[in-house]
Amino acid sequence: MKNWLYMDDSYLKEFETIVKGVSNEKFIILEKTAFFPKGGGVEWDTGLMIRKSDNKEFKVKFTGKFDGNISHEVDQVGLQIGDEVKCFLDWDRRYTLMRYHTAAHVLSGVFNREYDLIMTGNQLTPEKGRIDMNMPEMNVDLIKEGFAKANDLIEKDLLVEIYYKSMEEAKKDSTLFKLAIGFPHDIKELRIVDIKGYDAQADGGCHVKSLKEIGKIVFLEAKNKGKQNRRVYFKIE
Ligand SMILES: [Zn+2]
Structure with a gap:
């Protein structure tokens, strides 16, 4: 494109x-x-x-x-x-959305790697973010711990790189598709958003270049949304 x-x-x-x-x-x-x-x-x-x-x-x-x-x-x-x-x-709006988007990838990466939880959806606005997680039972302490780990990761200021991979090559690595819902099958190249050394995802969106640009991720609340689903709200500061 x-x-x-x-x-x-x-x-x-x-x-x-x-x-x-x-x-x-x-x-x-x-x-x-x-x-x-x-x-x-x-x-x-x-x-x-x-x-x-x-x-x-x-x-x-x-x-x-x-x-x-x-x-x-x-x-x-x-x-x-x-x-x-x-x-x-409107750069203020876009840049805030970029910070939220990369923050959502950080949270998804942390909850997946540290707790084996899968993020099933997200909703990001310039005012707040929401992620849905496949979590059998609500555990707010664990969620708060995950947020603290996410902020520790941001402090490390890892780079965020964008590159392309052939679909054939990408298919060998299922972890690239954690967030990918409904990717078209006929696509030849996948765009990869890679938080260097931590989490790589197939993704078509806009991201900051390094994690410190996100600022701080603040947990707001978590709600039960169905049997497996926990809906987590956050903001960035
Ligand atoms: Zn994304």
């Missing part, structure tokens, strides 16, 4: 491109984009598109994936195919 710029550079905050498609007047497809579309339990990017010909501003309110394309919902009509635009991400 060479035209999905965030895949190779999560720190790209602005870029220039051309409008490639417009549907229902307000849903814009670009030749290339750094806007992350809602997916994998992570919220979408917002921001601004400025048309170069007349400096008219269009706010990007929502970014999603539709029919394999990244679609940007803007706040007003007027953009046409062929328009040249300058685009700016």
Whole structure:
């Protein structure tokens, strides 16, 4: 996905491109984009598109994936195919989501390696994060201990690297798919998010470059959600 710029550079905050498609007047497809579309339990990017010909501003309110394309919902009509635009991400929002996303991988890695628990889902917003864990009985003390271990790991400031692996090669390592739900089978290359020396996952999202950027992970509460499922809420500071 060479035209999905965030895949190779999560720190790209602005870029220039051309409008490639417009549907229902307000849903814009670009030749290339750094806007992350809602997916994998992570919220979408917002921001601004400025048309170069007349400096008219269009706010990007929502970014999603539709029919394999990244679609940007803007706040007003007027953009046409062929328009040249300058685009700016709402960086505070995106960077916070990146910190939450990497934090969720740290938690998943710790609970899996230390306690053999599997994370079955997550929901990440700029305000708080939620992970679901396959845990037979609620054990808040154990959850708190896991959070302390996660913060110890952050203190080590491990690097987070992004690279690609062929599907054939990746299939040999089932640990890469802990969080991966519904990966398409025809995909040739997998993008790997690797907290160096600790936890590697097949993942399509945006992450910080090193763990200290996360800050501190704070446990908020845990709720029972079904027989096996414990829902854990956290925030970052
Ligand atoms: Zn992820």
